[in-house]
Amino acid sequence: MAPTTARLLSLASATAPHEFLQADVASQARRLFGPKFRDFERLFPVFRNTGILRRQAVMPMEWYFEDRSWPERTAAYLDGAVDLFCEAARRTLDRAEVRPNEIDTVVTISSTGIATPSLEARAMGRLGFREDVARVPVFGLGCAGGVTGLSIASRMAQSRPGDNVLLVAVELCTLACRLDEMTSANIVATALFGDGAAACLLKAGPGGLAEITGAAEHTWPNSLDIMGWSVDPLGFGVIFDRSIPTFAQAHLRPAMETSLARMGLGLADVDRFVCHPGGAKVIEAVEQSLDLGQGALTFEREVLADHGNMSAPTAIFVLERALAAKTSGNLVLTALGPGFTASCVSLAA
Numbered sequence: 340m341a342p343t344t345a346r347l348l349s350l351a352s353a354t355a356p357h358e359f360l361q362a363d364v365a366s367q368a369r370r371l372f373g374p375k376f377r378d379f380e381r382l383f384p385v386f387r388n389t390g391i392l393r394r395q396a397v398m399p400m401e402w403y404f405e406d407r408s409w410p411e412r413t414a415a416y417l418d419g420a421v422d423l424f425c426e427a428a429r430r431t432l433d434r435a436e437v438r439p440n441e442i443d444t445v446v447t448i449s450s451t452g453i454a455t456p457s458l459e460a461r462a463m464g465r466l467g468f469r470e471d472v473a474r475v476p477v478f479g480l481g482c483a484g485g486v487t488g489l490s491i492a493s494r495m496a497q498s499r500p501g502d503n504v505l506l507v508a509v510e511l512c513t514l515a516c517r518l519d520e521m522t523s524a525n526i527v528a529t530a531l532f533g534d535g536a537a538a539c540l541l542k543a544g545p546g547g548l549a550e551i552t553g554a555a556e557h558t559w560p561n562s563l564d565i566m567g568w569s570v571d572p573l574g575f576g577v578i579f580d581r582s583i584p585t586f587a588q589a590h591l592r593p594a595m596e597t598s599l600a601r602m603g604l605g606l607a608d609v610d611r612f613v614c615h616p617g618g619a620k621v622i623e624a625v626e627q628s629l630d631l632g633q634g635a636l637t638f639e640r641e642v643l644a645d646h647g648n649m650s651a652p653t654a655i656f657v658l659e660r661a662l663a664a665k666t667s668g669n670l671v672l673t674a675l676g677p678g679f680t681a682s683c684v685s686l687a688a
Contacts, residue, residue: 345496345504346547347686348437348540351430352656353423354646355395355511355534361386363400368529371404376521385530390619390640394533394647396513397423403516412514412574416452420509421461423536427652428466428507431538439467443502444495446475448488448651450568451510451575458509481566482615483556483676484508484651485537489684490554492541497551500543509536510650515568515575524579531618533647537655548662549670549688553602557594562679583617587675588624595629598683599671610668612636613661615654616643617675638664662688 365386373379396403397419407415424447432439445459445468454461457476459468475495480487485508492506512532517525541551565583569576580586599605612629616622616639626635638660642653649656654674661670670686 343497343500343543345493345541345543345551346545347549347551348542348547349431349435350537350539350548350655350659350662351427351434352652352659353426353430353536355397355419355423357396357399359394359396359400361389361391361393364394364529367400367404368526371518372521372526376526378523379526382523382526385527388619389530390622390643391531391647392644395535397511397534398513403513406518406573409572409574413452415514416511417454417461419511419534420449420452420454420458423534424458424462424507424509425465427509427536427538428462428505431505431540435540437503437540440469441503442468442472442505443499444473444475444504446477446488446492446495446504446506448477448480448484448506448508449510450479450481450484451512451514451650459507479677480651481676482617482648482650482653483674483678483680483682485654486615486672486674486682486684487556488651489539489551489672490682492539493551493554493684496541496543502542504541506539506541507536508538508651508655510534510652512648512650515577517573517576519573520576524577527579528577531648533649535646535649535652535656537652537659539655549686551684552687553604553685554683555598555601556680556682557598558678558680559590559594565679567677583675584620584624587621588628591625591628591681594681595673595683598681602683602685604669604685608669609671611661611666611670613654613658613670613672614639615674616640616657617648619643621675
């Protein structure tokens with residue numbers, strides 16, 4: 340008898356409470372960085388070229404105008420991340436008409452703060468999870484976290500038919516804003532990052548929005564310095580290699596072909612790639628590498644324009660729009676993240 344596959348029963352997103360217009364962020368960045376960073380004006384066009392119109396953050400804009408300590412950043416992370424975790428989880432469960440006490444496993448994805456006890460433990464009482472719920476917190480996946488998290492959650496659901504598995508990805512990227520780092524990577528991060536959360540409910544059996552049909556990852560050797568965090572007494576500092584779009588354009592296709600083959604697919608079998616929109620140039624690089632056609636990744640550009648790069652939840656935001664638009668067939672959800680890794684999940688919708 341063939342194993343019962345996991346199915347996506349519902350998904351939902353949650354946005355942070357404070358909205359920033361990109362034009363206002365650019366103006367304040369010029370005020371804060373311009374007098375101290377001699378290369379700022381050369382980098383300033385990145386604020387216009389990201390494809391972002393607005394973003395959301397857990398703290399008001401004025402909070403970012405001062406240097407913040409690690410304890411201040413952590414306090415903001417714990418408060419904001421738990422709130423967004425609960426909001427995304429509630430929306431997802433409501434859509435599936437599943438009660439919190441019916442959840443058997445919670446997979447939590449977050450790489451933008453440290454929480455011990457982890458976020459799902461802090462949210463248990465507020466949401467009403469059972470005392471015996473299984474907790475699976477995962478750190479360090481970065482932008483690939485939403486996709487890899489979906490892979491982990493689907494395998495857990497498939498291994499325990501009948502169990503409800505809740506995935507929640509929460510990232511507060513804006514808390515890594517640093518006024519002390521006069522680097523190109525920090526300016527790019529300031530131009531890109533937003534905060535948000537997304538959740539998915541999975542269960543093995545019939546029904547739902549889509550069937551999870553496969554998953555694969557590809558990690559390139561000697562690529563640790565392309566993307567990630569540095570850590571110092573003030574908190575996280577972003578590591579961004581300027582060559583990410585160039586790297587993606589040159590290397591994504593063969594890696595994707597290998598990953599798809601592991602899932603029993605070829606490029607021609609994919610009806611729609613659903614991609615993490617890391618930035619406008621990354622979207623263009625993915626379109627070119629996979630021969631999708633210029634402008635094909637419409638949902639990705641919409642999410643980027645409305646929310647910025649929220650790291651792990653962003654790909655699920657895109658999937659939510661794709662499924663709401665009745666996109667059907669073989670879908671491949673994919674994201675690039677630290678490692679440097681391409682993560683993929685195939686869905687039949």
